Amino acid sequence: MSGAGHPDPAASPTSRAYRRSRRWRKFRARLRIWRRRMHSHPVLSLTWRVVVATVGMLILLAGVVMCVTPGPGVAGIILGLAILATEFSWARGILRHAREWAHRAKVQAVQKAQRRMERKRAASPPPASARR
Secondary structure (H helix, E strand, C coil): CCCCCCCCHHHCCCCHHHHHHHHHHHHHHHHHHHHHHHHHCHHHHHHHHHHHHHHHHHHHHHHHHHHHCCCCHHHHHHHHHHHHHCCCHHHHHHHHHHHHHHHHHHHHHHHHHHHHHHHHHHHCCCCHHHHC
């Protein structure tokens, strides 16, 4: 609802965003049903877990390698953990800690940039128009 009591046109059932989100929810529901059925079969469940573990570990190891070589190492590590966390609870715990670490690192980087800008402003002379 908007402030005047009229419905928000962006949230109306005919809006493109609403239809897209509804499609996404239906797709996710179908995926959940598919995964439940697959996990109820012992052979398919084991096969799926092996595939997820293999793909997740490959991406995780690529992320570790990219930490010492050029590339997005931390992103690879987090992506690998996210893939592993879809099937393994131990990876969920590590991913939670990695997300907290990444959030703290982002906050520290922003604070450091702000302090640097403040020091730069304090050290520079005022512009000529402000000196008059």
